[in-house]
Amino acid sequence: MTIKKRIFLAIAVQAVMILMVCIFSYMAFRNMLSKLQTIERIDDLNISLLEMRKAEKNYFLYKDVNSLEEAITRGEDRYGKIQALEGYGDTLNPQAYEKLRDNLELYLQKARSLLQEQTPPPNYELEFRNLGHSLTALSETILRTEREDINKIIHASIIRLIGSLGVIFLLQLLFGHYFFKVVNQELNRLQWLMQMISSGKIHEAVTNEVPHNEIQMAGKALLDMARELDKREQELFQAKKLASIGVLIAGVAHELGNPLNNIAMLGQAYMSIYDMLGDEEKKTFMGDVLNQTERIQKIILKLLDFSRQKKPELENYHPLEIVNRGVELVANQLKISNIKLHLNADEPLPMIQVDAPQIEQVLINLMVNAIQAMPQGGEMYIDIASPPPGEQVIIAVRDTGRGIPREILANIFDPFFSTKGTKGTGLGLSVSYGIVKEHGGEITVSSEWEGKGTTFSIKLPAAAEKGA
Amino acid sequence: MAPRIIVIDDENIVCQMSKRVLEQEGYQVETYVDSTEALERIKTTPFDVVITDFKMENVSGMDILREVNQRYPHTRVIMLTAYATLDTAIDALREKIYDFFPKPVKIDELKKAVKRALDTR
Numbered sequence: 304m305t306i307k308k309r310i311f312l313a314i315a316v317q318a319v320m321i322l323m324v325c326i327f328s329y330m331a332f333r334n335m336l337s338k339l340q341t342i343e344r345i346d347d348l349n350i351s352l353l354e355m356r357k358a359e360k361n362y363f364l365y366k367d368v369n370s371l372e373e374a375i376t377r378g379e380d381r382y383g384k385i386q387a388l389e390g391y392g393d394t395l396n397p398q399a400y401e402k403l404r405d406n407l408e409l410y411l412q413k414a415r416s417l418l419q420e421q422t423p424p425p426n427y428e429l430e431f432r433n434l435g436h437s438l439t440a441l442s443e444t445i446l447r448t449e450r451e452d453i454n455k456i457i458h459a460s461i462i463r464l465i466g467s468l469g470v471i472f473l474l475q476l477l478f479g480h481y482f483f484k485v486v487n488q489e490l491n492r493l494q495w496l497m498q499m500i501s502s503g504k505i506h507e508a509v510t511n512e513v514p515h516n517e518i519q520m521a522g523k524a525l526l527d528m529a530r531e532l533d534k535r536e537q538e539l540f541q542a543k544k545l546a547s548i549g550v551l552i553a554g555v556a557h558e559l560g561n562p563l564n565n566i567a568m569l570g571q572a573y574m575s576i577y578d579m580l581g582d583e584e585k586k587t588f589m590g591d592v593l594n595q596t597e598r599i600q601k602i603i604l605k606l607l608d609f610s611r612q613k614k615p616e617l618e619n620y621h622p623l624e625i626v627n628r629g630v631e632l633v634a635n636q637l638k639i640s641n642i643k644l645h646l647n648a649d650e651p652l653p654m655i656q657v658d659a660p661q662i663e664q665v666l667i668n669l670m671v672n673a674i675q676a677m678p679q680g681g682e683m684y685i686d687i688a689s690p691p692p693g694e695q696v697i698i699a700v701r702d703t704g705r706g707i708p709r710e711i712l713a714n715i716f717d718p719f720f721s722t723k724g725t726k727g728t729g730l731g732l733s734v735s736y737g738i739v740k741e742h743g744g745e746i747t748v749s750s751e752w753e754g755k756g757t758t759f760s761i762k763l764p765a766a767a768e769k770g771a
Numbered sequence: 772m773a774p775r776i777i778v779i780d781d782e783n784i785v786c787q788m789s790k791r792v793l794e795q796e797g798y799q800v801e802t803y804v805d806s807t808e809a810l811e812r813i814k815t816t817p818f819d820v821v822i823t824d825f826k827m828e829n830v831s832g833m834d835i836l837r838e839v840n841q842r843y844p845h846t847r848v849i850m851l852t853a854y855a856t857l858d859t860a861i862d863a864l865r866e867k868i869y870d871f872f873p874k875p876v877k878i879d880e881l882k883k884a885v886k887r888a889l890d891t892r
Contacts, residue, residue, distance in 0.1 A: 557826065560853030560874050565784040567875030572788040575878060576795055591784060722828065 306485065306516045313478045317471065324467045331460040338453040344388055345446045351381045352442050356435050359414075363428055371418055378411045399448075403441050410434050489518035496522050498693050500529040503743035503764050540740065554719020554729055558602050562595040569595070605730045615658030615741050619766040622655050622687045622696055623648050629666035630685070633674065641680030642673075649689035653765035655696050657742055662763070665735040665746075669700040669759045672731065676704025676757060695744060695762040706757050707750040715748060739763070773799045774889050775817075779809040779835060780824040780851065785876075789822060792878050793885065806830035810838060817843050820869075820888050822881070825852035825859060836866045847888035851876055 358374035361367055385404045413431050499508035505526070514520040573580070573588050580588070630644065637644055673683050681703040688697040707715060707722075714720045716736040721729030739746040743764050750757040776798045778789045786802035793800045801818075803809035806827040813821070813835065821839050825832035832850050839846050847869035852859060860871055870884045 557853045561782055564853065564874035564876060565782055568785060568788040568878060571878040572792050575792055579795075595784070 304515070306482075306489075306518070309485070310482065313482070317474065317478070320467070320471050320474065324464070324471065327467070328460075328464060331456070331463070335453060335456055335460070338449065338456060341388070342446065342449050342453065344384065345442070345449060348381055348384055348388070349439070349442045349446055351377055351384075352439050355381065356439060359432070359435055363432070368418065371414060375411060375414050375418065378407060378414065382407050382411065399441065399445050403438070403445065406434065406438050406441065410438055485516075486518070489516065489522075493518055493522045493525075496526060500525065501693050502695070505529050505533050555602075555606065558719060558729070559599060562598045562602075565595045566592055605734070608730075608734055615661050615738070617656045617658060617742075619654040619656055620659055622652050622698060622763075625655070625657065625659060625662050626666060626685055626687060626698060628659070629663045629670060632663075632667055633670045636671070636674055637683070640674050640677065642677055643682050645682060645684045647684070648687040652687060652689050653696060655763045656766040657763060658738075661738045662742070662761075665738050665761065666698070666700070668731045668735050669761075672759075673700055673702035673704065673757070676702050676706075681756075690765065695764050697760055697762050699758055699760045701756060701758040703756040706755055707748070709750075712748065712750060716746075773797055774819040776800045776820045776822065776885065777809065777813065777818045778802045778822045779806055779827070779832075780804070780822075781806065781827050782824070785824070785851070788878070789881070792882065796882060796885070798885070806832075806835065810835060813838055814842070818846055819892065820885050821846060821848045822885075823848065823850060825850055825863070833862065833866065836863065836868060840867055845892055847892065849881070849884055849888065 355374045355377040358370045358377065361370035362374065382404065385400060385407065388400055410431075413427075413434065417427065417431065496508050499505070508526055508529075514523045569588055569592050573585075626646065626648075630646070670683065670685075677683075683703075684699075684701040686697075686699045686701070688699070690696050711720075711722070716732050717729075718733040719729035720733070736746055739761055745762040747760050747762075748757065749760075776793055778786050778793075778800060779802075780786050780789075781804055783804050786804060790800045790802050801812070803812065806823075807829050809823075810830050818839075821835065823832045823835045832852070836848050836850070839848050848867075849870045849872065850863050850868055851872045851874060853874045863871060869888050872881060872884070
């Protein structure tokens, strides 16, 4: 389910619960209000009954017929009120009202007959007064019960209100926690994905084929975009390679042309001055021919290296280990050429993911170039810089040699581009470029012409987190 | 005095073979693998024929040609090149080149060219 839908659902559940609490509270208050009205009426009734009885008492004290008539009038008035109360429907005990009404009716009957018969029977007064007494007692009982009842209702309402608010609060917390967890988890995954992409591990980064929510969709879109970009970059790289085939062919023609010419000239001269040659000289001629064929062989091997495009077999190495292996191989040349090596490595360095022999080849290449740039000796610096998190490790090889002229700086990675004449094939840097590119890294050059030296920097992807 | 010939090519074998064959023809031959040294030599010493490679480190065949033309109008220059393109040929012809040999060089042709160059001086 999408996060939007989930949020909507949670809000809907909350809203329904709050609405229910509102309805419930409204009903409880209404109930209380009607109870209060009932109590008011019963109270009213009670007072009237007491007044009726006061008139009744006066009658018996002063034998005042008017008082008895007043009592009857009040009683009749109240009788109607009781009926109204009974009809109210919300009363606690209908039987009690019925009894009250019946008793009042009986009381009124007796009062009326007392009014008609001037001389009441002997026990009539006591009986009548008892009836009146029970009437007020009953009314008071009803009043008390109703009061107790409303107290109960108020208590129960308060408890229910607090309880349901508590449930809503808990639900709120639960939803909050749930959404925090979901969003946090998805964001973490997205962050991981971005790190994978930025460190060039596009094919190790995997997302659900069918994204389930918005953040996963964003992640998938991001990955798709990165893959598309990667694809295009590779296409572009291939296109560039194709473009450089023209340069390559011209290079091959020149590189192979020279030894071929040498062989041709050796052969022609050999035939032309054959009679004048001694045995040793003839051997030298043939040896030279063989040397030239070896030279051709070497060019062809390098050319194959260049065209092979071997996928690097990646393993985790400490950058210093790789650099040291390379340095060992050129140590002797450094000594002969009177070059001092300064090796600086940041601490700590992350592991790098490389094909060790390939990267060693690149480093040796750069170091040999540096040595050749300093025929009078000098200093060679190798700096290994620890990258900020998520970025690549930089290995820089710097020399204090003659530098590279600005106008050819852009061509130095082209195949067969060489400034070394017969000493180089012009393939070293272009092969190095290919290797570093295949590692998902980058190789750059900066140079100050006129003796301030050259720096080649290789950027290589750090291995996954753990090997810091 | 035998005609003086200078051969400049960063391929040592080209120098050595040219020297042997041309010396057999009776010429006095100097060879240079380093074109910078050759240029210095040319500045101080006149030659009758200059045989030079086109593409060399530091000082190119065209540099040699210009230097010779400027100093010695009667010296003939023969250019050798591993990959002859129209552009290089045209550039060289503009600079009054005597002959142009694509590699691999045919030595007999080269001998004839040198002889012709000396005859037409």
